[in-house]
Amino acid sequence: MVDRLEDFQKFRAELNEEILGCGHLGMKRLFALDHQAYEPGALDTKTKELLGLVASTVLRCDDCITYHLVRAGEVGWSRKEVIDALNVALVVGGSITVPHVRRAFARMKQIPGLHPEVK
Amino acid sequence: MVDRLEDFQKFRAELNEEILGCGHLGMKRLFALDHQAYEPGALDTKTKELLGLVASTVLRCDDCITYHLVRAGEVGWSRKEVIDALNVALVVGGSITVPHVRRAFARMKQIPGLHPEVK
Amino acid sequence: MVDRLEDFQKFRAELNEEILGCGHLGMKRLFALDHQAYEPGALDTKTKELLGLVASTVLRCDDCITYHLVRAGEVGWSRKEVIDALNVALVVGGSITVPHVRRAFARMKQIPGLHPEVK
Amino acid sequence: MVDRLEDFQKFRAELNEEILGCGHLGMKRLFALDHQAYEPGALDTKTKELLGLVASTVLRCDDCITYHLVRAGEVGWSRKEVIDALNVALVVGGSITVPHVRRAFARMKQIPGLHPEVK
Amino acid sequence: MVDRLEDFQKFRAELNEEILGCGHLGMKRLFALDHQAYEPGALDTKTKELLGLVASTVLRCDDCITYHLVRAGEVGWSRKEVIDALNVALVVGGSITVPHVRRAFARMKQIPGLHPEVK
Amino acid sequence: MVDRLEDFQKFRAELNEEILGCGHLGMKRLFALDHQAYEPGALDTKTKELLGLVASTVLRCDDCITYHLVRAGEVGWSRKEVIDALNVALVVGGSITVPHVRRAFARMKQIPGLHPEVK
Numbered sequence: 001m002v003d004r005l006e007d008f009q010k011f012r013a014e015l016n017e018e019i020l021g022c023g024h025l026g027m028k029r030l031f032a033l034d035h036q037a038y039e040p041g042a043l044d045t046k047t048k049e050l051l052g053l054v055a056s057t058v059l060r061c062d063d064c065i066t067y068h069l070v071r072a073g074e075v076g077w078s079r080k081e082v083i084d085a086l087n088v089a090l091v092v093g094g095s096i097t098v099p100h101v102r103r104a105f106a107r108m109k110q111i112p113g114l115h116p117e118v119k
Numbered sequence: 120m121v122d123r124l125e126d127f128q129k130f131r132a133e134l135n136e137e138i139l140g141c142g143h144l145g146m147k148r149l150f151a152l153d154h155q156a157y158e159p160g161a162l163d164t165k166t167k168e169l170l171g172l173v174a175s176t177v178l179r180c181d182d183c184i185t186y187h188l189v190r191a192g193e194v195g196w197s198r199k200e201v202i203d204a205l206n207v208a209l210v211v212g213g214s215i216t217v218p219h220v221r222r223a224f225a226r227m228k229q230i231p232g233l234h235p236e237v238k
Numbered sequence: 239m240v241d242r243l244e245d246f247q248k249f250r251a252e253l254n255e256e257i258l259g260c261g262h263l264g265m266k267r268l269f270a271l272d273h274q275a276y277e278p279g280a281l282d283t284k285t286k287e288l289l290g291l292v293a294s295t296v297l298r299c300d301d302c303i304t305y306h307l308v309r310a311g312e313v314g315w316s317r318k319e320v321i322d323a324l325n326v327a328l329v330v331g332g333s334i335t336v337p338h339v340r341r342a343f344a345r346m347k348q349i350p351g352l353h354p355e356v357k
Numbered sequence: 358m359v360d361r362l363e364d365f366q367k368f369r370a371e372l373n374e375e376i377l378g379c380g381h382l383g384m385k386r387l388f389a390l391d392h393q394a395y396e397p398g399a400l401d402t403k404t405k406e407l408l409g410l411v412a413s414t415v416l417r418c419d420d421c422i423t424y425h426l427v428r429a430g431e432v433g434w435s436r437k438e439v440i441d442a443l444n445v446a447l448v449v450g451g452s453i454t455v456p457h458v459r460r461a462f463a464r465m466k467q468i469p470g471l472h473p474e475v476k
Numbered sequence: 477m478v479d480r481l482e483d484f485q486k487f488r489a490e491l492n493e494e495i496l497g498c499g500h501l502g503m504k505r506l507f508a509l510d511h512q513a514y515e516p517g518a519l520d521t522k523t524k525e526l527l528g529l530v531a532s533t534v535l536r537c538d539d540c541i542t543y544h545l546v547r548a549g550e551v552g553w554s555r556k557e558v559i560d561a562l563n564v565a566l567v568v569g570g571s572i573t574v575p576h577v578r579r580a581f582a583r584m585k586q587i588p589g590l591h592p593e594v595k
Numbered sequence: 596m597v598d599r600l601e602d603f604q605k606f607r608a609e610l611n612e613e614i615l616g617c618g619h620l621g622m623k624r625l626f627a628l629d630h631q632a633y634e635p636g637a638l639d640t641k642t643k644e645l646l647g648l649v650a651s652t653v654l655r656c657d658d659c660i661t662y663h664l665v666r667a668g669e670v671g672w673s674r675k676e677v678i679d680a681l682n683v684a685l686v687v688g689g690s691i692t693v694p695h696v697r698r699a700f701a702r703m704k705q706i707p708g709l710h711p712e713v714k
Contacts, residue, residue, distance in 0.1 A: 015578035018592070022581070023556075026398075026563045029390050034571040037383055037686040042679035047642065051680055054646045055653045055687045056572070058334070060180070061536070063575035064687075080142075084637035085646055087145045091632040092650040092659075094332025095153040096175070096296070099182035102134035105141070116137070145632055152624050156329040160621075161322035166285065170323055173289045174296045174330040177453070179537070183330075199280035199499075206502045207286055210275040211293040211302075213451025214510040215415070215532070218539035221491035224498070235494070253459035256473070260462070261437075264444045264517075267509050272452040275502055294453070298656070299417070301456035318618075325621045333629040334651070337658035340610035343617070354613070372697035375711070379700070380675075383682045391690040394567040399556035404523065405564055408530045412568040413691070415531045418655070420694035421568075441518035442527055448513040449531040449540075534691070570689025572653070 002103050005110040008066055038071075046075045050085050057089035060100050066107050073113040082114055121222050124229040127185055157190075165194045169204050176208035179219050185226050192232040201233055240341050243348045246304055276309075284313045288323050295327035298338050304345050311351040320352055359460050362467040365423055395428075403432045407442050414446035417457050423464050430470040439471055478579050481586040484542055514547075522551045526561050533565035536576050542583050549589040558590055597698050600705040603661055633666075641670045645680050652684035655695050661702050668708040677709055 020028055038048045049071045056064035072082050086101055108114040139147055157167045168190045175183035191201050205223060209216055227233040258266055276286045287309045294302035310320050324342060328335055346352040377385055395405045406428045413421035429439050443461060447454055465471040496504055514524045525547045532540035548558050562580060566573055584590040615623055633643045644666045651659035667677050681699060685692055703709040 011582075012578065015581055018581050019577065022559055022592075024398075024559050024563055026390060026394055027559070027566060027577075029386070029393075030563075030566055030571070031574075033383060033386055033390065034574070034686050036386075037683050041381075041383075041682075042673070042675035043645075047645065048679075048683055050638075050642065051646060051649045051683045052687065055649050055684060058332075058650045059572045059653055059687070061572050061575060064572060078637070080637035083141055083143050083146070084643075087143055087149075087636075088632050088643055088646045089650060090146060090149055090332075091629050092332050092334050092647065092654070094296075094328075094330050094335070095149070096178045096180050096183060096330050097332070098150075098153070099180060101138065101146075102131065105134055105137050106130075116141075143636075145628060145636075148624070148628055148631075152621060152628065153329050156326050156621055160325075160619075161316070161318035162288075166288065167322075167326055169281075169285065170289060170292045170326045171330065174292050174327060177293045177451075178296055178330070197280070202498055202500050202503070203280035203286075204289055206279075206500055206506075207275050207289045208293060209451075209503060209506055210272050211290065211297070211452050213415075213447075213454070214449050214506070215535045215537050215540060216451070217507075217510070218537060220495065220503075221488065224491055224494050225487075235498075249463075250459065253462055256462050257458065260440055260473075262440050262444055262517075264509060264513055265440070265447060265458075267505070267512075268444075268447055268452070269455075271502060271505055271509065272455070274505075279500075279502075297453045299453050299456060302453060321617055321619050321622070325619055325625075328622060328625055333625070334654045334656050334659060336626075336629070337656060339614065339622075340607065343610055343613055344606075354617075368701075369697065372700055375700055376696065379678055379711075381678050381682055384678070384685060384696075387682075387685055387690070388693075391567050391693070394564050398563075399554070399560035400526075404526065405560075407519075407523065408527060408561055408564045409568065411527045411531050412534045412565060416534055416568070416691045418691050418694060421691060435518070437518035441524075444517075445513050445524055445527045446531060448510050449528065449535070534689075566689075568689050568691050570653075570685075570692070571687050573689070 002062075002106045005066070005070070005107070008063065012063070012067070046077065049075050050077060050081075053082070054085055054089045057086060057097055057100055057104070058093040060093070060097055062100060062103055065100060065104050069104060069107055069111055069114060073111045079108065079114045079116070082108070121181075121225045124185070124189070124226070127182065131182070131186070165196065168194050169196060169200075172201070173204055173208045176205060176216055176219055176223070177212040179212070179216060181219060181222055184219060184223050188223060188226055188230055188233060192230045195232075198227065198233045198235070201227070240300075240344045243304070243308070243345070246301065250301070250305070284315065287313050288315060288319075291320070292323055292327045295324060295335055295338055295342070296331040298331070298335055300338060300341055303338060303342050307342060307345055307349055307352060311349045317346065317352045317354070320346070359419075359463045362423070362427070362464070365420065369420070369424070403434065406432050407434060407438075410439070411442055411446045414443060414454055414457055414461070415450040417450070417454060419457060419460055422457060422461050426461060426464055426468055426471060430468045436465065436471045436473070439465070478538075478582045481542070481546070481583070484539065488539070488543070522553065525551050526553060526557075529558070530561055530565045533562060533573055533576055533580070534569040536569070536573060538576060538579055541576060541580050545580060545583055545587055545590060549587045555584065555590045555592070558584070597657075597701045600661070600665070600702070603658065607658070607662070641672065644670050645672060645676075648677070649680055649684045652681060652692055652695055652699070653688040655688070655692060657695060657698055660695060660699050664699060664702055664706055664709060668706045671708075674703065674709045674711070677703070
C-alpha cells in the first residue's frame with residue numbers, strides 16, 4: 001500500500017528538477033522559501049522538521065509525511081519521539097488521519113533509525 | 120483504479136496491529152474511542168455507520184469510505200440507501216468529491232449487498 | 239460567542255433571496271439540489287438531516303451546523319441523539335472540531351427540543 | 358453578519374505592517390511572493406485575481422474572499438462575471454461553501470462596481 | 477507515480493456511466509450542474525476551465541487536476557499559462573500542494589499542447 | 596477583529612464544562628485524550644505545544660491557535676520562536692493561512708511573554 005521509498009525519491013527529484021527548470025520564477029522562489037523554513041532560525045532544524053511532519057499529517061499528505069519522516073530520521077528524532085508527534089496529529093486531526101498514520105508506520109520500516117527494531 | 124478489497128483489509132489489519140502494539144497508550148485509546156463511537160448509544164450502530172460514511176466522503180478519504188461501505192453492507196443498509204447517503208455527501212462536498220464517489224461505486228461491486236445486481 | 243439565532247436566520251433568508259434573484263441559473267439549481275438532497279428518497283428526511291449535521295461538523299462550518307441543528311430539532315431528533323451524532327463527528331474530525339462542537343452546544347440552548355433541560 | 362469593509366481593511370493593513378516589521382525574513386518573502394503571484398506573467402492580473410477569488414472560496418476563507426472581491430472590482434470584473442466565477446466555486450466546493458457565498462454577496466454591496474445596482 | 481492518462485479516462489468514463497445509470501436523480505443533476513458550470517456564461521469556457529484547475533489544485537484532488545489539465549489543453553491554454561495558474565494555486569495553497577503540482581507536471585507530459593517541448 | 600482573551604476563555608470554560616457534564620462518555624474521553632496528548636511522553640510538553648500550534652494554524656482554527664498561543668507562552672516559548680513556528684505553518688499552508696496568522700499576531704499582544712515589546 002506504500003510504494004518503494006526509492007521510487008518516491010526518484011520521482012520527487014526528477015519532477016522537482018523539471019519544475020525548477022520550467023522558467024517560472026515564482027515557483028522557484030516558493031520552493032526556496034519552503035526549504036529555508038526548516039533552516040535554523042529562532043527554532044533549530046530538528047524542532048522544525050517535527051512541525052513539518054505534524055502539519056503534513058493533519059493535512060493528510062502522504063508524500064509530505066514520507067519526506068518529513070525521512071528528514072526526522074536524518075536530524076536525529078527517534079522512533080518513539082516520531083510516534084509521539086504522530087499521536088498529537090492523530091488527536092488534532094481525528095480518525096480521518098488514521099489511514100495516513102498507518103502508511104506512516106509502513107514507511108518507517110524503510111527508514112534508518114525509525115524502523116520497529118530500533119528502540 | 121481501486122485495489123482489491125482483500126489487499127486493503129490485509130494491509131489495514133497488519134498496520135493496525137503494529138500501531139496497537141507500538142507501545143503508545145494515546146494511539147491505542149484513540150483507536151478504542153473510534154471503535155466505540157459506532158457502538159449503540161442514543162443512536163444505533165446502523166445509523167452511525169451511515170454518519171461515518173458521509174463524514175469520510177466529504178473529507179475525501181478513500182480508505183475510510185471503503186471501511187464504512189463494508190460496514191454499511193454488514194449492518195444492513197441497501198445499495199439504494201447507501202447511494203442516497205453518498206448523494207448528501209456529494210451535494211455538501213461538491214464536485215471535488217466526485218472522484219471519491221466514483222471509487223465508492225467501484226468498491227461497492229466488491230461488497231456483498233451493495234453490488235449493482237442487488238436491488 | 240454565537241450570535242442570536244434570529245439574526246442568523248434573518249441574514250440567511252435575506253441573502254438566499256438575493257442569490258436566488260441574482261439571475262444565475264446555476265446557483266439557483268444548486269440551491270434546489272441542496273434542498274432536494276434532504277427530501278425523502280431511499281433514506282427518510284430524518285436520517286438525512288443527521289448526515290447533514292455530521293458532514294457540516296467535520297467540515298467545520300458553524301452556519302451549516304446551526305442550520306442542521308434547527309432542522310434536527312424540527313424532524314424529531316432528541317438532544318441525546320444529536321450529541322451522539324456530534325460525537326461521531328468529533329472522533330472522525332478530531333480535536334480541531336472541538337470549538338465547533340462547543341458552539342453547537344451553545345446553539346442548542348436556543349433550539350426547542352435540543353436545549354439542556356430536555357431529556 | 359459581515360463587518361464593515363473599512364474595519365477589515367484597517368485591521369488587515371495594521372497587522373500586515375506588524376508582520377512585515379517583526380523581523381522574520383521568511384514571512385516577509387512569503388508576503389512578497391503572494392503579491393507577485395498576481396502580477397502580470399503568462400497570465401494577466403485580471404485573470405489571476407479571479408483565480409484567487411475562486412481558490413479563496415473553495416478553501417472557505419472569508420477574509421481572502423473579501424480581499425479578492427475588492428481586487429476583482431478594481432481590475433474591472435463585472436458583478437455578473439464575479440457571480441459566474443463564484444458559481445464555479447460553489448459547484449466544485451459544494452453547499453458547504455454556501456455561507457461564504459452569502460457573505461460574498463453581502464460584501465459585494467460595499468464594493469464599487471460589484472453592488473447589485475450595477476448591471 | 478501517475479497512471480496512464482488512458483487508464484484514468486477509461487475508469488472515469490465507465491464509472492460516470494454507472495453513476496448516471498444508477499437511478500439517483502440528484503446525482504444525475506449534480507453531474508449536469510458540474511458540466512454546465514463550465515459552459516459559456518458571463519465568463520467564457522476558457523476562463524472557467526482555469527478556475528476549475530486552480531480550485532482542484534488548492535483542494536488537492538489529483539483526478540480533478542488531470543481532468544482540468546486535459547480541458548485546459550483542449551480550450552487553448554498554453555503550457556506557460558497553465559504553469560502561471562498553478563503558481564497561484566501553489567502560493568494560495570502552500571507547500572502542501574507541491575506533490576500535486578509535481579503530478580500535474582508529470583501529467584502535462586501526456587497532454588497535447590502542454591508537454592515541455594511546446595513553448 | 597479578535598475578541599478579548601478573557602471572553603474567549605470564559606466561553607471555552609463554560610462550554611467545556613457543559614460538554615463534560617452532558618453525560619456522553621465518548622466526548623469526555625476524547626477531551627481527556629486531547630489533554631493527555633500534550634503531557635510529557637517521548638516528547639516533552641514544550642515541544643508538543645508547538646506541534647499543536649502549527650497543526651491548528653495549517654488547519655486554520657482561530658480558537659485552537661489562541662489556545663496554543665496561550666499555552667506556548669506558559670511553557671516558555673519566546674515570541675521569536677513562536678513566530679518561527681508560525682512561519683513553518685505559513686509556508687506549508689500557504690497564503691490562505693495569512694488571515695489566521697494576522698489574528699495570531701493580534702492575539703499575541705494579549706499574551707504575557709509573546710507581546711511585541713518582549714524580545
